[in-house]
Amino acid sequence: MTTATTIQHGLEDHPQLDVLQAALDHINQGFSVFDADLRLLAWNRGLFEMLDLPMWLAARGTPLEYFFRVIAGRGEYGPGNIEEQVQRRLERAWLFEAHSFERVRPNGQVILVTGAPLPQGGFVTTYTDVTSERRQQEQLEQTVMERTRALRQSEDWLRLVTDNVPALVAYLAPGPVFGFANRAYARWFGQTVSSIVGRSVEEIAGPELYPVLAPHIERAFEGAAVSYEYSRASATGRIAHMRSTLIPDRTRDGRTLGCFVLSLDVTRQKHSEAALAQAQRMEAVGQLSGGLAHDFNNLLTIIIGNTLALKRRADEQALPDLSGHLDPLLHAARRGADLTRRLLAFARGDVSDQSRVRLATLVANVGRLLSGSLPKNVHLKLELSDQDTDALIDASGLENALINLAFNARDAMPEGGDVTLSLAARQLDGSEAKAFGIAEGAYGVITVGDTGSGMNAETLRRAFDPFFTTKAFGTGSGLGLPTVYGVVKRAGGHVEINSAPGEGTTITLYLPAAGSAAGVASIREETKAAPISDGAPEHIPFRLIQAERQEYAQDIDPEAISYRSGISARSESALVLVVDDEPDVAEVVRDQLVELGFSVLVSTDTEDALSLVRDVPEIVAVVSDVVMPGQLNGTALARKMREVRPDLPIALMSGYRSDRAGKDTREAGCSVLEKPFTSGMLANAMNEILDP
Known part of the structure; x- marks a missing residue:
């Protein structure tokens, strides 16, 4: 079976x-x-x-x-x-x-x-x-596939966005290691997007930077949002500044899975902040310097006036020993006047002397002046790649600035070296101009570079501060670079210094181009440019030095003719009113006017002076100070006097003029006599107002 x-x-x-x-x-x-x-x-x-x-x-x-x-x-x-x-x-x-x-x-x-x-x-x-189960499984697989594709697309979009935003974006997983980095972040550390992921922060940042970052990363993994700044040298050697924010990636139950990193390059912002701080400091120092210059000019007016009076008496009484002591005093006072003049040029921002200048011609002239003035072991290189740029600027001030820079370069190279003076045209875009605090557009760029000792960070920070100098005591006034700063800023430009110890210094002047229209101001050329003395580190052009020597020679030379010969005959014994709140200054001016043959009334009060003009018709002219604290200033006093006597000749003495004061003086129709002045300058001013 x-x-x-x-x-x-x-x-x-x-x-x-x-x-x-x-x-x-x-x-x-x-x-x-x-x-x-x-x-x-x-x-x-x-x-x-x-x-x-x-x-x-x-x-x-x-x-x-x-x-x-x-x-x-x-x-x-x-x-x-x-x-x-x-x-x-x-x-x-x-x-x-x-x-x-x-x-x-x-x-x-x-x-x-x-x-x-x-x-x-x-x-x-x-x-x-299992038909329904398989269909559900297919639907699930389709859904997963679609979501995977969407996720991949989202990741592609995320990558596209993060790679194009102007920021450094990354994600740190525990370790800490990089789980994600956009292209900018990877490039910041010299990596690629694929090479940085999965590597530790310590390895990527390096042994110098990681100890700086580690405490902030640790706090972020503890659950705190952290912001901080750090700096590092880029591959080109440029110091770059970064501001980073770390945001913890936390679960609902409080666990920290990692942290998001957002970093911004704030190097340009740092430079802008430094430039703004410098400008604010310079403005404050300029105001202070103007006040100091005003006081110094009053003192120098007293010193020069009384010294000249003593000089004339010593010459009249044939006292050569006394005259020999007075000459150095006048020389020192003249140097003091020159320093205050430069200090005022920095402080007041006066643009009245600006004219249209062909920069190539000016730079070439400065090169000729320097060629016979620099030591033989200092080689001057002149590079003029631009020939057509014009600028609206104080030509003498710019010449003075470039010569000062060249002599600073010389002093930084006691063993010799190269000084390069160059001119080029450059177009500044919006971001560059904004970083410099100037308008975008075409600029003439003048560069003075040397191969000298260079500057450290502290010297760079204070380079434009008046009276700051690294030179030996008595060899520099500390007004060279501030004067350069003032000349360029008044023209609407910018000054940039690049320097490092042992690597030389390059100072770049950005001057706004004035276009190519006709009417370029001609730059006078010296047919015989005598060498400038090596004794003084800060100089003005030869022709200006020569003019000053001739001007002062009229007071110093015992053979000089009397100033009375320069005063018109109708002004002999004419009554002049001197107004100054400083009695000593008023007395010096009185003595000088008396020497010139005038009769003089002196007033130290503006209301009293106004009464004298109103009540004494014999007054033929007024010489008044501009700045008189606590009283009417000189221009306001001049206007009130003109209300009483519209044709009254008035000369205003100024130890310090701001832009506004200069404009007011011009509108008031008064001559200006800048302190300290000599008897010759006073005589010229009196002739100007009495015989216009």
């Missing part, structure tokens, strides 16, 4: 198995059992319904081959020979191995077939309809 017959006989002897069959029919899976002869032993209704099998197969003893043949005949095994398809499957079945696979039916239904061998031969198989 075969195994199938035995099992069949056993099932017939156990009707309770019908109950088991009914239970199997309620399972939502297909179920089948085949014996060792591959004949059907048990099944449930779900098998036939799930696979759409004909019910005639649902009989005990039906060969498995019949099932294969029905399914193959419907084409569910795909194209090919049906007999071959059935035989291949029977061969695998005779192996009685555990198996699990999915079969997709032509209608799209997905059946999971799972079989396991029985101990005495045969196998039991379950059939599960």
Whole structure:
């Protein structure tokens, strides 16, 4: 008796198995059992319904081959020979191995077939309809794929944005290591986007910078938002300043996963802030310097006036010893007057002397002046790449500035070296001009460079401060660079210093171009440029020195003619009113006017002076100080006097004139006599107002 017959006989002897069959029919899976002869032993209704099998197969003893043949005949095994398809499957079945696979039916239904061998031969198989699960899985995979693509697109957008924003962006994971960096951040540390990710901050920042960054990073990983600044030398050696903010990446339960890094290059801002601070400091120092110059000029007026009076008496009484002591006193006073003149040029910002200048001509003239004045071991190089740029500037002041810079360069090279004086044209864009605090546009750029000792950071910071000097005591006034600063700033330009110890100094002057219209102011050229003395480190052009010597010679030379010969005959014994709140100054001016042949009234009070003009018609002219603290200033007094006597000649003495004061003086129609002045200068002023 075969195994199938035995099992069949056993099932017939156990009707309770019908109950088991009914239970199997309620399972939502297909179920089948085949014996060792591959004949059907048990099944449930779900098998036939799930696979759409004909019910005639649902009989005990039906060969498995019949099932294969029905399914193959419907084409569910795909194209090919049906007999071959059935035989291949029977061969695998005779192996009685555990198996699990999915079969997709032509209608799209997905059946999971799972079989396991029985101990005495045969196998039991379950059939599960997993169509909905597979469709959900496909939908999930599609969703994941779409979201992955969207995420990748978002990452691409994020990369695009972060690589183009003007900031350095990064993400630090614990370690700390870089989890992300935009192109600018990677380039800041000499890396690429791919090379920086995954590496430690310590490795990327280096042993010098990392100790500076580490405390801030540690605080950020503790959960605090941190902002700080640091600086480092770039690959080109330029010191760059960075401002960074670290934002912790925290979970809802307070754990810190990492931190976001946002860094901004604030180098240009730092330079702008330094320039603004410098400008504010210079403005404050300028105001202070103007006040000091006014007081000094009053003192020098007294000294020069009284010294000249003594000089004349010594000459009249033939006292050569006394005269020999007075000459050095006058020389020292004259140097003091020159210093205050330069201090005022820096302080007051007077633009009245500006004219249109061809820069190439001016620079060439300065080169000729310097060629015979520099020591033989200092070589001057003149480079004029621009020939057409004009600027509206004080020509004498600019000449003075360039000569001062050249002699500063000379003093920085005691063993000799090279001084380069160059001129070029340059167009400044908005960002460059904004960093310098000037307008964008075309500029003439004059550079004075040397190969000398250079400056340290502290010297650079104070370079433009009046009276600050690194030269030996008595060899420099400290007004050279402030004068340069004042001349260039009044022209609307900018001065830049680049220097380092042992690397020389380059000072660059940016002067706004005035265009190419006609009417360029001619620059006088000296046909005979005598060498400038090496004794003084700060000089003015030769022709100006020569003019001053001639001017002072009229007072110093004992053979000089009397100033009375310069005063018109109708002015002899004419009554002049002198107004000055400083009695000593007023007395000196009185004595000088008396020497010139005038009769003089003196007043130290403006209201009193106004009353004298109103009540004394014999007064033919007024000489008044401009600045009189606590009283009417000179221009206001002149206006009130003109209300009483419209044709009254008035000369105003000035120890310090601001732009506003200079404008008021011109509008008042008064001559200006700048302190300290000599008797010759006073005589010229009196002639000007009495015989216009």
